Structure formats: structure tokens, C-alpha cells
Amino acid sequence: MSDLILRGVAGLLAGPLLGGLTSGLDRILTARLQARQGPPLQQPYYDVVKLLAKELVVVNAWQAFCVYSHLFATVLAVVLFALQADLLLILFTEAVGAVFLVMGAMASTSPYSQIGAHRELLQILVYEPLLFLVAIGIYLETGSFRLTAVFQWPVPLITQLPLLFGVLCLVLVIKLRKSPFDLSAATHAHQELVRGLFTDFSGPLLGLIEIAHWYETVLMLAFCGLFWAGGLLPMTTLALAAVMGVILMDNATARLNWRWLLGYGWLAGMTLSLINLIWHFRGAG
Amino acid sequence: MSIEQRPRRCGGWLERLIQHARVRSPWLLHFDCGSCNGCDIEVLACLTPLYDVERFGIVNVGNPLHADLLLVTGTVNRRNARVLANLYRQMAAPKKVVAIGACGLSGGIFREADNVIGGIDRIIPVDCYVPGCPPRPEAIIDGVMRVLERFGTGHPKEDVAKGKGIP
Amino acid sequence: MRRAVIPFGPQHPVLPEPLQLKLSLKDEVVVEALPALGYVHRGLESLATKRDFHQMVQVCERVCGICSVLHAICYCQGIEEIMGIAVPDRARYLRVIWGELLRLHSHLLWMGLFADSLGFESLFMQLWRIREQVLDIQEATTGNRVISGVIRIGGVCRDIDDAQRGWIQTTLAAVDRAVRQIAPVLREDFTICARTVGKGILSAEKARELGAVGPVLRASGIAQDIRQTGYAAYGELDFNPVIETAGDCHARCMVRLGEIHQSIDLIGQALARLPQGAIRNPVHGKPTGETVMRVEQPRGEVLYYLRADGGKTLARMHIRTPTFANVPVLIDLLPGLGLADVPVVVLSIDPCISCLER
Numbered sequence: 001m002s003d004l005i006l007r008g009v010a011g012l013l014a015g016p017l018l019g020g021l022t023s024g025l026d027r028i029l030t031a032r033l034q035a036r037q038g039p040p041l042q043q044p045y046y047d048v049v050k051l052l053a054k055e056l057v058v059v060n061a062w063q064a065f066c067v068y069s070h071l072f073a074t075v076l077a078v079v080l081f082a083l084q085a086d087l088l089l090i091l092f093t094e095a096v097g098a099v100f101l102v103m104g105a106m107a108s109t110s111p112y113s114q115i116g117a118h119r120e121l122l123q124i125l126v127y128e129p130l131l132f133l134v135a136i137g138i139y140l141e142t143g144s145f146r147l148t149a150v151f152q153w154p155v156p157l158i159t160q161l162p163l164l165f166g167v168l169c170l171v172l173v174i175k176l177r178k179s180p181f182d183l184s185a186a187t188h189a190h191q192e193l194v195r196g197l198f199t200d201f202s203g204p205l206l207g208l209i210e211i212a213h214w215y216e217t218v219l220m221l222a223f224c225g226l227f228w229a230g231g232l233l234p235m236t237t238l239a240l241a242a243v244m245g246v247i248l249m250d251n252a253t254a255r256l257n258w259r260w261l262l263g264y265g266w267l268a269g270m271t272l273s274l275i276n277l278i279w280h281f282r283g284a285g
Numbered sequence: 286m287s288i289e290q291r292p293r294r295c296g297g298w299l300e301r302l303i304q305h306a307r308v309r310s311p312w313l314l315h316f317d318c319g320s321c322n323g324c325d326i327e328v329l330a331c332l333t334p335l336y337d338v339e340r341f342g343i344v345n346v347g348n349p350l351h352a353d354l355l356l357v358t359g360t361v362n363r364r365n366a367r368v369l370a371n372l373y374r375q376m377a378a379p380k381k382v383v384a385i386g387a388c389g390l391s392g393g394i395f396r397e398a399d400n401v402i403g404g405i406d407r408i409i410p411v412d413c414y415v416p417g418c419p420p421r422p423e424a425i426i427d428g429v430m431r432v433l434e435r436f437g438t439g440h441p442k443e444d445v446a447k448g449k450g451i452p
Numbered sequence: 453m454r455r456a457v458i459p460f461g462p463q464h465p466v467l468p469e470p471l472q473l474k475l476s477l478k479d480e481v482v483v484e485a486l487p488a489l490g491y492v493h494r495g496l497e498s499l500a501t502k503r504d505f506h507q508m509v510q511v512c513e514r515v516c517g518i519c520s521v522l523h524a525i526c527y528c529q530g531i532e533e534i535m536g537i538a539v540p541d542r543a544r545y546l547r548v549i550w551g552e553l554l555r556l557h558s559h560l561l562w563m564g565l566f567a568d569s570l571g572f573e574s575l576f577m578q579l580w581r582i583r584e585q586v587l588d589i590q591e592a593t594t595g596n597r598v599i600s601g602v603i604r605i606g607g608v609c610r611d612i613d614d615a616q617r618g619w620i621q622t623t624l625a626a627v628d629r630a631v632r633q634i635a636p637v638l639r640e641d642f643t644i645c646a647r648t649v650g651k652g653i654l655s656a657e658k659a660r661e662l663g664a665v666g667p668v669l670r671a672s673g674i675a676q677d678i679r680q681t682g683y684a685a686y687g688e689l690d691f692n693p694v695i696e697t698a699g700d701c702h703a704r705c706m707v708r709l710g711e712i713h714q715s716i717d718l719i720g721q722a723l724a725r726l727p728q729g730a731i732r733n734p735v736h737g738k739p740t741g742e743t744v745m746r747v748e749q750p751r752g753e754v755l756y757y758l759r760a761d762g763g764k765t766l767a768r769m770h771i772r773t774p775t776f777a778n779v780p781v782l783i784d785l786l787p788g789l790g791l792a793d794v795p796v797v798v799l800s801i802d803p804c805i806s807c808l809e810r
């Protein structure tokens with residue numbers, strides 16, 4: 001029992017700690033790739049503290065409710081992961097969180113926010129099925145949706161399901177809001193939608209969304225880590241490698257549009273997953 | 286009022302942390318209020334590798350709801366005065382305004398032109414003036430840093446200053 | 453289907469300037485675009501009747517901070533024509549050098565913003581880093597990074613010495629190399645092509661009909677460049693207008709890329725042939741008469757109309773700027789585009805609102 005509580009607390013702390021650091025690292029690396037020096041590592045914390053201390057301007061109560069639910073659902077997903085619960089349960093919780101954010105954005109009247117929300121929905125439509133395919137791949141391989149079983153699996157999953165790992169990286173690009181798929185919102189305002197999805201959230205609410213984003217990042221990285229679940233070191237190595245890849249990608253591409261994402265991104269993800277599954281299990285069977 | 290004199294409701298360290306975070310994480314909104322572009326490109330140049338203001342945590346967010354600092358270049362005219370006042374109103378407290386270039390200070394070279402009202406302090410309160418036509422990026426960064434020092438003092442409530450209205 | 457109206461601007465991160473476009477959207481596709489102007493209108497032309505005609509040179513430079521020198525050159529050439537002042541040879545070459553440096557930095561700036569509108573932030577940063585070297589030259593030779601203030605009626609007020617000449621050549625060679633390194637990305641990168649090729653196509657007939665100027669016109673295959681008229685020292689230097697035929701955003705980008713190399717080449721030629729002699733002829737008396745003067749800016753042809761009736765100030769000054777000529781093109785291009793392509797197409801004409809509204 002106490003073991004469970006400990007793990008839950010670890011999950012709770014992982015969000016702000018690992019998520020914040022990853023985001024700080026991301027900003028530094030991005031800056032370096034752009035021949036700049038970049039902010040200090042603790043910059044995301046400054047940002048969040050500042051945002052939380054700003055004046056609260058709520059467009060409507062629904063918006064605030066959605067943000068709290070979004071945060072709650074994402075935190076819950078990470079805690080469930082730390083408790084090594086059911087993979088599907090975690091994915092569904094996470095999806096609920098994502099949808100709440102969209103609802104919050106839709107609750108405002110700003111056209112930027114509306115269009116951002118619409119695009120975010122399209123993105124969810126693209127990445128959720130892919131995530132489930134990854135989960136199914138893991139299930140077919142290990143014979144269980146429970147993370148406990150996955151952690152005990154002797155061989156690194158990445159050797160069996162390399163293409164699925166690629167698909168997961170694609171999802172990571174979308175989830176971390178990186179180019180070429182930073183369609184609905186971006187950290188830096190350099191696009192047609194100002195800050196898209198986030199346009200109408202301000203001050204403390206934006207701070208909470210940022211914290212939720214840390215948890216989301218941790219969750220996604222933990223997923224990546226699952227592909228080499230042989231202990232903490234290999235897990236982090238794999239996750240870091242994935243982050244590096246995503247940042248490189250971000251800096252080497254322009255933004256594509258959502259038609260492209262829906263058309264090719266989805267198709268590519270699906271095909272890769274299916275090829276991997278068929279190839280692996282024909283061979284094994 | 287300095288930090289020390291204020292009632293410490295949640296303990297001094299929290300307040301200090303917040304002040305510190307504010308100084309380290311100013312998000313800015315740049316508004317071209319009828320400038321000749323000279324100042325704008327220098328503001329943009331501040332974001333690029335040679336000057337890189339992200340070192341100080343400065344990010345150009347382009348959204349008044351998220352911004353802490355408003356950088357205004359250029360003169361106010363009868364049409365953009367309303368936009369300027371609006372942007373200022375949309376920003377959440379605490380917020381500061383930096384006026385950039387001779388135009389933003391007083392109307393500069395265009396002062397006597399037909400459609401020019403004058404410097405931006407005719408419309409909204411300004412915390413820092415950066416002179417020059419155009420000012421060098423170093424001067425702009427310096428102006429921003431000076432405003433940031435002022436985030437460290439004063440109660441947030443004081444920062445909710447009132448604009449002087451649209452003429 | 454809902455129709456959403458998005459106010460694109462006046463404050464928008466993609467455009468550093470307040471152009472406002474009211475976009476009517478249907479499913480993220482533009483059905484109608486209406487420009488709303490006047491946010492930068494200062495009434496600058498009216499200053500001509502208030503300021504001394506010598507002082508107006510400085511005001512003209514501030515029509516637009518990006519094309520500053522070329523505005524001043526155009527104005528001065530106009531006054532010189534009215535008053536019949538000959539410009540010393542050396543000054544004519546120096547005008548070419550500063551004019552082309554300006555084109556260089558303006559095109560690099562534009563390319564950065566263009567990359568930014570595509571969401572390619574690292575390219576933006578790299579291009580602006582290269583641009584800083586050009587600004588260094590500007591600063592070393594004129595004393596100012598952006599608005600140089602070296603052009604005077606009857607000549608220029610600063611000189612370039614021999615030591616600087618060598619240094620400028622080497623710096624420009626470095627710029628040339630850096631741009632050549634980046635060029636393949638702009639030309640061939642998959643994501644950039646996906647966003648620019650075939651977007652906002654302007655045919656040659658349409659370009660003529662709508663009166664497009666500058667790189668927009670040349671990207672549609674029409675070889676027209678006001679520098680061919682040979683003002684300043686252009687008549688003695690050799691160059692050919694850079695043209696492309698596709699007429700889309702990618703072609704406009706390529707034209708500007710070509711012009712970057714062209715400018716570097718022109719500066720090299722001008723530096724090599726820089727004649728000795730005075731840099732400024734004295735100006736006596738007051739202007740009387742009227743004239744029209746054209747100059748090729750980075751964005752296209754600028755036209756000045758000047759009328760003076762012997763007073764200290766001019767009687768009338770009118771400026772038609774390149775963006776003014778290109779906005780009808782923009783309004784024609786936008787309908788039918790997806791929202792994501794709007795910033796790209798808007799930027800592809802290189803709008804300069806401060807010029808447009810003066």
C-alpha cells in the first residue's frame with residue numbers, strides 16, 4: 001500500500017520536475033540550433049510563477065472549469081501511469097483532458113481561439129487513433145494492457161516494434177506542438193492564429209495549462225520510455241533521444257497545414273503501424 | 286511602496302519569488318503605432334541571434350492577454366489611438382509600457398504632420414522612454430531592462446494605471 | 453457552413469506592421485478580403501509644405517525605415533532635376549552603393565519574415581544573423597544601422613575611404629557565401645515547397661492589368677526594373693533584371709534571392725569603379741517647377757511627384773509607393789486560399805504599410 005502511495009506521489013512530482021526541465025531544455029536546445037544563447041534552464045518555472053501571479057481575467061466561468069478539468073485529467077493520467085495501471089485507462093483519461101482544453105477554447109468568442117480549437121480537434125482525431133494503435137501493438141506483444149506486465153517484459157519493445165516507435169514520435173511532435181505540426185498553438189507567436197488555442201486564456205489559467213502541458217509531456221515521454229522498459233536509465237535515454245529528434249525536426253521544417261496532417265500524417269502513421277504489426281506477427285506466428 | 290513595507294500575507298518569500306519571476310519572465314507585445322518601420326525592425330532585431338533577448342526570458346507573444354510589456358513604436362494618429370488604448374486595456378495587470386523612438390516619445394519628425402496626435406503618452410501611461418531615431422537594439426533592451434527593475438517594486442495594484450483617454 | 457470574419461491585424465505577430473485585412477472565411481477558406489487602411493497614416497506629404505526643402509530629405513527617409521535611402525535618393529533626384537544641379541560622379545556611385553546595401557538588407561529581412569510566416573523559425577534567425585553583417589557595413593559607412601541620413605540634395609555627405617572599400621568587399625563576400633549556403637533550403641526544402649509552390653499564382657497578364665511592380669512583377673516573368681533607366685550610376689554598371697516565370701510565392705522568393713546576389717555584385721562593381729572627386733555640389737537658390745521621378749526600391753517602383761514655386765518649401769509632394777501598387781494584386785490573390793496560406797501570400801508581396809499609408 002505504502003509503495004502505491006509513494007509511486008503516486010512520484011507521479012505527481014514528476015510533472016513539474018521532469019516536465020518543467022524538459023521544457024527548459026527544449027528552449028535552450030532550440031535557441032542553440034537557431035544560433036542563439038537561449039533562456040536559463042529554469043525559465044519555464046519563472047514563466048509559470050509569473051503567470052499564476054497575474055491578474056485573473058476570465059472570459060466566462062465555463063472556461064475556468066474546463067482548464068481545471070484539463071489539468072486534473074492530465075495529472076490523473078500521469079499518476080495512473082506511475083501506479084502502473086491499465087494502458088487504455090491512461091489513454092482515455094488523457095484524451096478526456098485534451099478534449100476539455102478544446103472545450104475551454106471553444107467557450108470563448110475570439111475567432112482565433114475558435115479556429116485554434118477546431119484545429120486542435122482535428123489533431124486529436126489524428127493522434128488518438130495512432131496512440132491506440134501503439135497501445136494495441138504493446139498488447140499484442142506482451143499479452144496485457146497492464147503496465148506491470150509491460151515493465152516485466154524481458155526484451156526491449158523497440159526491437160520488436162520499431163515502426164510503432166516512429167509512430168509514437170509522430171504523435172510526440174503533435175503533442176509537443178512542434179513544427180511541422182504546430183497547427184493549433186505554439187509557444188512563440190509566429191503564426192496566422194496569434195496563439196491559437198490559447199488566445200483567450202490569460203494569466204493564471206494559462207499558467208495552469210502550462211503545468212498541464214508539463215504533465216502531458218511527461219506522459220508522452222514515459223510512453224516513449226516504455227519501449228525500453230528495462231530500468232530508469234534506458235527509459236530516460238530513449239525518451240531524451242525522442243525529444244532531441246523532435247526538436248531537430250522542429251528546427252528543420254516549416255509548418256504544414258492541417259489538410260496535409262489529416263491526409264498524409266494520418267495515412268503514414270496508420271500504414272507504419274499496420275506494417276509493423278503484420279510484419280512482426282507474421283514472423284512470430 | 287517597497288516590498289518590505291507591504292503587509293506580508295503569504296510570507297515574504299512567496300512575494301519575493303513572484304517579483305523575481307516577473308523580472309525574469311517578461312512577455313512582450315509589440316505594437317506598431319504608425320511608425321516608419323525603422324524602430325520596428327530594430328525591435329525585431331532584438332529577438333534575433335545577435336541580440337537574443339530570450340536570454341532574459343523575453344518572448345514575443347503577440348497577444349495582449351498574455352503580455353506583460355507593451356512596446357510601442359511610432360506616433361499616435363486618430364485611427365490607431367483606439368487600437369492602442371484597447372490593447373492596453375486588454376493586458377492583465379501588472380503591465381508596463383515602453384515607448385520606443387523619437388516618434389513614440391513626442392511624435393518625432395512627424396510631429397507637425399496633419400494626422401499625428403503626438404507621443405503615445407497622450408493615450409496610455411508610459412513607464413520608460415527609449416529615445417533615438419531609430420534607437421539601437423542595445424538601447425531598446427536597456428529600456429526594457431529598466432522597466433523590469435520596476436516590476437520589483439510597487440504593489441501590483443498600483444500598476445493598474447488608467448489611460449488618459451482617447452482624444 | 454458558418455462564415456467567420458477574422459480581423460487579420462492591425463496588431464498581428466506575423467506582420468510587424470498594422471495592415472488590417474478583414475477576412476471572411478468559410479471553413480478556413482478565404483472568400484473575401486477587405487483591406488482596412490489608415491493605421492499608419494501620418495499625413496507625411498503635408499510636411500512638404502511646412503518644412504524647408506532641404507529638411508524634407510530627412511522626412512522622406514522616414515517614409516519607410518526599410519527603404520530609407522532610396523526614398524531620399526528619389527526625392528533628391530527630383531529636386532536636382534528641377535533645379536538643374538549636376539551630381540558629382542563619385543556621389544552617384546556612392547548612392548548606388550548605399551542603395552544596393554539597403555536592398556540587400558531589405559531582402560534578407562523580408563526572407564526572414566517570410567520564413568517566419570511559414571513557421572520556419574530557425575531559418576528566420578539565420579537570415580537575420582546574416583543581415584547583421586550588412587547592417588555593420590551600413591553603420592561603418594553611414595554611422596547608423598537603419599536610417600542612414602547620408603543623402604543630400606546635390607550629392608552625399610559622407611565618403612567611403614580605401615580601407616573601408618576592402619573591408620566591405622570581404623564582408624560582402626562572406627554574406628554571399630552565407631546566403632549561398634542557405635539558398636538550397638529556400639529553393640528545395642520539402643516543407644517550404646509544400647507551402648509556397650503554386651500558392652498565390654499571378655499570371656503575367658494579370659500582373660500588368662493590376663499594375664504590379666518590383667519583384668512581384670518580375671516573378672511573373674516581366675523583365676521590368678526601373679534601374680534599367682540608368683539613374684544614379686546604374687547606366688554604367690551591368691546587370692540584368694532577375695526574373696522567374698511561375699508567378700507564385702516560391703517564384704517571388706527566388707527573385708529576391710537572385711536580387712541579393714545581384715546587389716552584392718553591383719556593390720562590387722561600383723566599389724571597383726568608384727571615381728575620384730567631390731561628393732557634393734553646392735545648392736543655390738530655391739526650386740521652381742515640377743517633376744516626376746522614379747526609383748527602384750526593394751519592393752518595386754516608387755514614384756515622386758514634386759512641385760515647387762520658388763518658396764522655401766515645396767508646393768506639393770506626392771509619393772506613390774510600391775506597396776500601394778501591389779495591394780490590388782494582394783486583394784486579387786487572397787480569395788480561395790486557406791487561412792494558413794494567408795500570411796505567406798500577404799508577405800510574398802513584401803507589404804510595407806508605412807510606405808503605403810505614408
Ligand code: SF4
Pocket residue numbers: 319320321322323324325358359385386387388389393394417418419420514517599
Ligand atoms: S523614431 Fe525614427 S525610426 Fe522610429 S519610427 Fe519614428 S521616424 Fe521611424
